[in-house]
Amino acid sequence: MAYVRACAESELAEDTPLRLVLDGTAVTLVRTEGEVYAINDVCSHAAVSLSEGEVEDCAIECWLHGSRFDLRTGRPSGPPATQPVPVYPVKIEADAIHVDLNQES
Ligand code: FES
Structure with a gap:
């Protein structure tokens, strides 16, 4: 499996996380x-769901305890989280956002 279509580009507003379930x-x-x-x-x-957190400085903050995860690497910048969250490659094609779930890093 490679890239899957996530949503139309127009559905994703600036600094407003959008939660989707892609292939489970x-x-x-x-x-x-x-x-x-x-x-x-x-x-x-x-x-807990990161989609409910705030976005700032290319990171998303977990709303529950405040760890911030770098959107480029998935690494937390501080406690209490110590483990990274997987991130996936994105491409935009034909006005739609596509995600490759097989290439997590
Ligand atoms: S649940 Fe996200 S930092 Fe605790």
Whole structure:
């Protein structure tokens, strides 16, 4: 499996995370600072949805305990989370956002 269509480009507003389930995997899409990112929706600390967090400085903040995950790498910048969250490659084609779930990093 390669890239799957996630949504139309117009459905993703700037700095407003969008949670989608793609092939059974919950993914949060974020458009910020001119780029689109895809990160697994589940916080690595206590399994809550990252899509409900705030976006700032190319990171998404977990609403429950405040760990911030870099949208480029999935790595937390501080506690309580210590483990990264998978991130996925994104491409935009024919006005739609596509995500490759097989290439998590
Ligand atoms: S559940 Fe996300 S930091 Fe605790």
